[in-house]
Amino acid sequence: MITAGIDVGSLTSKAVIMKDGKILSSIIVKSKPRPWESADIVINSTLEKTGLSMTDIICCVGTGYGRDKIPFIKQAVSEIACHAKGARWLMPSARTVLDIGGQDCKAMRLDEKGEMVKFITNDKCASGTGRFLEVMAKVMGVELSDLGELSIRSKNPVTLASACTVWAQADVIQHLNERTPIEDIAAGINNAMASRMSTLVSSIGIEREVCMTGGVAKNSGVVTALEKALGIHIKRIRKDDPQLAGAIGAALYAEAVSNGERI
C-alpha cells in the first residue's frame, strides 16, 4: 500500500511517500507563505523522485501548522499524534520525544506500545523553539545549520542572562561587540536553548529512551547541551532524518485511515 504524509510547518514543509511501512521518497523544503503552495511543492517533488503519480497514492494525511489548508489530503491529524507515531517509527524504543519546531516545541511521553501518556507544548514563547536559534544565527551572521558545529569547538561558553529571545539577542550583540569568540557565543546560545527545553520536558516526567525530532535534533550542540542539562543520554536517530518525524507519522496514519480506522 502506498501512502503519503505531508507536514506543513511554519519554517519548513516536509513530505514522505511510504510503501508498506518503508520510505520510498522524502523531501524537506522551506515553507512558502501559503500552506497549499508548500503542500503542492512537496508532494509533486516526492512523486517525481519515485516516478509515481497522485493516483498511485491510496491515502494522504496532512499535519503541521498549515494542515487544514492542504486541499488534496484525505484527513488532517494533529501534530502531537503524528510526531509521536513518526518518532516511534524512527526509534521503536522511544518513550520520551522532544520535538523542536520552527516556532513551537513539544514534549511527549509514550508507553511501551507507543500510546500517548502525557504531552506538553509551548507555542506562546519563542524561547526554546527553532525561532530562538534562527534569531541568534541571524544576529551572529552565521547559518542556522552551523550553530551546532561552532558550539562544539567552544572552550569557554558564555552564559546568557535570560531565556527570553529579546534579552538573549541583546546579550549576544554585546558579546559580539566585546569580541567574545563566536564559538563561545554559539555554545551559550545552545545552552540557553537546552535549559529551556529541559524545563519543558522535565515537566511531563522523563522515561528512557529519550529522543529528539525536528530540525533542531540535527544541531549536535543543542542535543549535547540538553543531555548535560537533563543528565540523561539522548539516543540519536539514525534510521532517517529526524526532521521528517511528523510527515512519517502522517504517512503511517494514512495507512490506518485507508484501512478504515478512525483517527
Added chain:
Amino acid sequence: MITAGCDIGSLTAKAVILKDKKIIAREIIRATARPEQSALAVMELACATAGIDMKNIERLVGTGYGRKHIPFVNSVESEILCHARGAFHQAPGTRTIIDIGGQDAKAIKINNKGEVIRYVYNDRCASGTGRFLEIIADSLDIALEDMGALSQKSTEILTISNQCVVFAETEIISLINEGKEIPDIISALHKAVANRAASLVRGIGPEPDAVMTGGVAKNSGMFAALAEALGIDLKPVADPQINGALGAALIAEDTLSGKK
C-alpha cells in the same frame, strides 16, 4: 538641605535634585552603554540646571538597573523602594504602583504609610515591558514618543494574539501586509502590552489609588489601555519618568533628617 537621586535605567538616566524636599532640578538623558558615564552626564546636567556644584549635594542615592556602577553615590536603594517612595510623595493616596520601564515591569503595593507590602517583578520576558513598544516602533519606523498620539487616530479594532514579542513582531508584519493602518496596529499593540502588564499587576491584588510610573506612562495610549485592562481607575502622576530618581532623592533626605 540638598539631596539628589540618580536613576540609571536601561534606556534612560534620570536625576532629581531636591532642596528642602522641593525639586530644583530634574533631568532625563538617553543612557549610554556605560552606566557610570550616563550617571555623571545626567548629574552634571542637573547640577547646572539647579545652579549648584556637585559638592553642594549633601547626600546622593542611586537606583535603577545600573545603580551598582554609579561611582559617586552615598548609597544605593532598590528600584522597588525608590518607586514606592516617589509615588507616595507625588500622590499620597497611592496604594498600587505600576512601573513599566525599558526592560522590566513592576507592580508594588504600599500601605497608608508608604511602606512596601508586596511587589512583583518581570525582567525575564520582554513582553509587557517598554522594550516591546521599542521593538515595534523600530520595525514600523516611528518614534516611540509619537505612539500615544498615533494610537488615538485608530478607527478599526485589531487584536494582536501573540504575547511573545518575537511572535508578535511577525504578526504585526502580516497586519501591515494585509494593508492595516498604523494607528490601528499601534492601538492593538498598546492593548497587548497592557494585557501582559495587567496580568502581572493582578498577582499582587491591586487596590486604589493606582498610579502608573516609568517612561511608558507618558504614552497616553498605553496609559488608557492599561487602565482598561486592569478595570480600575488609574491616576496619572505629575512626573512619571523621574519617579524613581525622586524617590531616591527623598530617601537621601529621609536618611539625613533621621527618618528611617
